Amino acid sequence: HAHQPNDVIRKIVLTIDTMNPTVKNVEYAVRGPIVQRAMQIEKELREGVKKPFTEVIKANIGDAHAMGQQPITFFRQVLALCSYPELLNENMFPEDAKNRARRILQACGGGSVGAYSASQGIDCVRQDVARYIERRDGGVPCDPDNVYLTTGASDGIVTMLKLLVCGEGASRTGVMISIPQYPLYSAALAELGAVQINYYLNEEKCWSMDLSELESSLAEARKHCNPKALCIINPGNPTGQVQSRQCIEDVIRFAAKERLFLMADEVYQDNVYAEGCQFHSFKKVLFELGPEYSDNVELASFHSTSKCYMGECGFRGGYMEVINMDAEVQAQLSKLVSVRLCPPVPGQALMDLVVNSPQPGEPSHITFMKERTATLSLLAEKAKLTEQILNTVPGITCNPVQGAMYSFPNISLPEKSIKEAKALGQAPDMFYCMKLLEETGICLVPGSGFGQKDGTYHFRMTILPPTDKLKILLAKVKEFHQKFTQQYS
């Protein structure tokens, strides 16, 4: 009896064999085995286990505050006022913070952020988002009814994919995603049982999009599924490129010609560092191409409170704007989001502050601009630093970090290390990153977690650690890479 497998004795309902197999196919490297091991090592360090390092440096996830970035004072003042409106009677807060808080509270049921909001999001927040988009896009109109507040950008992306994906066999919906990609996309597609259609970014041309690559990838996919959507991340995650206006135009023409629904993940829209680079929203370019495009191409674009200069990941704020969406489908979208009642209201409030930040003449404007500029300048500096130092390492080649928060360098791995990794059933760059973690305490994510051309290896590292720590990190990576190369040569 005692020797029987446990599940037989326990007559369990839900086992690895009876559970939903699509969930088993889901992978999410950004919080995968390497991060779990990093957390274990942190625990071991706390318990006094001796290691060749004294702390784990996590450069695996775009989590700015965890890396010491300070929140924007104005945002947090308004959030405190919204949480505890008694503070509106105190004279310690600037008037513009109080005004924002009053405006948000007035729009909440019973004047409380503890009430559910409308499922699409608080009306006045959606109006502010619409005005922000209009300003950003040089006056291209935005209808607040097309704005949906979300629980981070991830929520919006998954919701859109849910609407799109259906069919079986050769008519199963296919969705084109860049490789390398942010693994939310592959995870969501796996869960929905959609066909993931890879198109490769051109590493030689600074991770730009290649029209011929899009065309051949689509043609190939059409043989076995029904491609319906094309996802773009700009500025790029994990690859850090900023797409040129020309490239965006090409992509839109391609989507129009091939009848693809565009999904533009634009959460890094303020994170542009390289000279000569500029953020162009897909929506703006779409409208500049004229009514043939702006009246026809369907587009959903996504933004979030988690990145840019604010880095407020924990609040799970975000929005999406849908353009040219069929009215009946949009009614279905509104119904679908109502099942989850509403996005977190504090995150909605924060999204409002991002799109309605202090204006010149308001008491908080100078401090706000100082904080915003300081954060973005520091990021630009760290982007440069990361590229420069990594490119001094023989065997590491790193494209400029034009935007976003990541570097995705190409690493040459010795044949012997590749063999050893494969013998262990590990991806070679996972083997590399795991060794790096064990020997230096640095936590990066292997390129295999994002996808890459066969036979190439990469890692993703954030540029978020404080400058002094980033320098240590880069020096350690350099030293490790040289040692590793030697050891396996």
Add this chain to the structure above:
Amino acid sequence: HAHQPNDVIRKIVLTIDTMNPTVKNVEYAVRGPIVQRAMQIEKELREGVKKPFTEVIKANIGDAHAMGQQPITFFRQVLALCSYPELLNENMFPEDAKNRARRILQACGGGSVGAYSASQGIDCVRQDVARYIERRDGGVPCDPDNVYLTTGASDGIVTMLKLLVCGEGASRTGVMISIPQYPLYSAALAELGAVQINYYLNEEKCWSMDLSELESSLAEARKHCNPKALCIINPGNPTGQVQSRQCIEDVIRFAAKERLFLMADEVYQDNVYAEGCQFHSFKKVLFELGPEYSDNVELASFHSTSKCYMGECGFRGGYMEVINMDAEVQAQLSKLVSVRLCPPVPGQALMDLVVNSPQPGEPSHITFMKERTATLSLLAEKAKLTEQILNTVPGITCNPVQGAMYSFPNISLPEKSIKEAKALGQAPDMFYCMKLLEETGICLVPGSGFGQKDGTYHFRMTILPPTDKLKILLAKVKEFHQKFTQQYS
């Protein structure tokens, strides 16, 4: 050209015909057409349109703060401190609020609620939840590793269903839900394409669960699907019953015998009003039944910050505890939740305060208890009032509101009104509620949105409006029902 249907001209990708059909099957009455009409009417009133009433009273959703319930002072103080830690230097906050805030902030990356937490939730919050569950259940042990913080209870419920649902045709997963039910369940099952297995609650016996009903419903379902799980809402939504210990015991024995995974939605665990009624958690009863059950029966139980005495819906806080879950499945669960990064951190903080509220001797204890007791007493009073007044109306029969926040009375509808509704393609109780809304401004949800025995009609109304408004509401419902009955007789 101008006369062609729009979609043909626009060559649109995503139409009602090409979209995911399972999304089309989703229904969610709590925010359905009647609520949309109510919002329209509110807008009309603001614009000066004359109506036979001056305001819309929304009793359609369990949204306490929107109905004027005040937040718990201590909770909001701590949330303000967490949002803007500068306030820790002010002497306007009690020490226990500051201590809670410091403890939460220390557990956050970089000391900021703007950092992502672990995907399962902040460690110390999960520990506090575990201790709360142990206290609640008279010492039955709880492992924090089995606690997952969630984005409201809905998120946990959908996540569990995602793990469970698979298979095709006759081996498609079936999930048993009570009728009447909370429509999150039917919506989630529709979206996942699972088989919804209805078991009817016994209205004659105060909406209790009938073992014979469970048995026959299961036997019938086994002919065409693979029943895997049994969902229970206790205290009941929309039906307001509190299940007896005996009933819970019967359900657990049934689940054990029939190998069903139990899902216990216990978000109203503090909302028990009727004399002689008491909340028994499924977990506690499971453990009292001894190891034959407590070592075998799989259970997930759900809680939330949205109901009880706090009513903090907007923060989207919640947790689930899984018991006897297979280790490999649990690893899959942990992976699945990591894709969405983490539940909103302010909601996690709030969940922490709920399970770790001020203790005797702490400076905030007396105020906290006063506020908590006042809210719960008021709810008990309104539960009684609602039942009493509704039962004075000829043609309305109302079970006692033993717990939760809703009354679900049976309404007799004249044949003529049923015919007229059917001619309009409406459910008869939808027709009734829509007329009630247009004539009185009262917004209720028809029973058909929750499910009910064929030929019976109901509505769900919350007991949340302030007492004076609730009295007006009940008087208006009474008057309307009499008029309606007369009009269609």
